[in-house]
Amino acid sequence: MGQFNMKKEKIINRDGSLYGYEILSKNPQLITPENDFYNALTLVGALNGEVGKIHVNILPETLYFYAENLEEMSRSRPGLVFELVETDMDVRHLKEILQQKPRIKVSIDDFGMRYSNFDRVFELPNVESVKIDRLLWNDPKRERLTRTLVQEFQKEGLIVIAEKVETEEEYKRLVDIGFDAFQGYLWREDR
Template identity: 25%
Template sequence: MSCRSCLAGESLYEVRLSDPENEAVAGAIAGFLEERGAPKQSKRDTILLRESAVADFYDFCLDHMSPASMDYRVNEGDWKPIGALPDELRERWVEGIIAEERVVTYAQPIVAADGDIYGYEVLARFLDDDGKLLSPADVFAAAKRRNRLYALDRMCRMAAVRSAVHLEGKVFINFIPTSIYSPQHCLRTTTALSRELGLDASRFVFEVVESEQVEDLDHLKSILSYYSEQGFSYALDDVGTGFSTPELLRDIKPHYMKLDRGAADGVSGDPAKQRTAGELLSAAMQVGAVPLAEGIEREEDYRWLQALGYRLFQGYLWGRPEAIRPVD
């Protein structure tokens, strides 16, 4: 089972006409479109187009149809006004990153309270056509707008798992839960790859990012349950309002909970940040999760959080993310 959003091939556009005159024009050109590679048009009120043809069709509809009543979607994603199509097409560059797997992995150490290395967080970085690094935020934003978030997120997860053979200890890997349609189908390639490489599942910690944007908590729980059944651990990153109740945290049962950089940086001298750090630590202890503070740059913040009871730490104090190099 697969979905078009998961694949690296050419995107499929569906244009909804929503007007009898638009439908009449579309019916007149259906054969023309199919002769030029478009899928067979099976509905009167929609047109299916491959991406290679959609720009020309957009120009045509501006001249001969009523675009104000038209909208479109890509790879069965959300519907958008047809006027948003030019911006969509300008972001086709992200398709090349996915198709050519232009991703490199970086690792940042995670240390225990005594300063020993506990593991690493693996981070994805992307390359443009010239091999220069791109902003990860820009790449993920473009993929989200094109409904290609799963394909990009999957590529990053697979690259991170492959990188684990060059690392010691636990390996923390980010994933975006809203990009996963069905855990049993979308995540099985990740589990299969770890087994193929001979990597014990207990080494991996899958880290929920954008947790504050998760609206379907039952779906998130199904993902985390799948990971747990496969022997993996999972962490909640930047625990937000969606996970604020002790009952819900007990239901999700995270193995790790991360205090984000905004609350950790300068915590030794900031009473408000100290309250936040204490609240997360208390919540973690209630559900049996390991508390981890990230974004640590100052020795005094590390010592303060260490004395409070935090067990794991991450930040520039121990090293910036560095490209993972195979060990000969």
């Protein structure tokens, strides 16, 4: 069995209320499908009384091996979203799995980075949200692009989340850009 090596981070709505939590590994190098599944099972159970969404960071391979189990978790915990981490993946295979398991909702992590691109957002079924990485939204030269991406994703019915927000000024600017939700150091309980 995997080791309990996860943490939770708040995700905040535009108005400052709690959207939910992301559950992610403290040591990304230790992520394996087995650890992902074990940790997801343990932490989702521990957070069952929490309000809002629960985003669980997982490898795409975790869906390959544990689709039945993850679908059952999704059935018993409304608001559960599996966040696909930024790695190379077989989009066609993942698409087949997600078409067969419509209860499994996914989020695209680190959009704008190496592997997290439009293929994932628009080809995979059951995508509920997109997280735009700080490297994309924090570049002043890309603000217009970021604003357009946020608007286009929202037109598709997706929730758009800004990752790695560190200051109140950034939060205000990102609200102005139009993001739906936010996550980062600004809301960490241990800062």
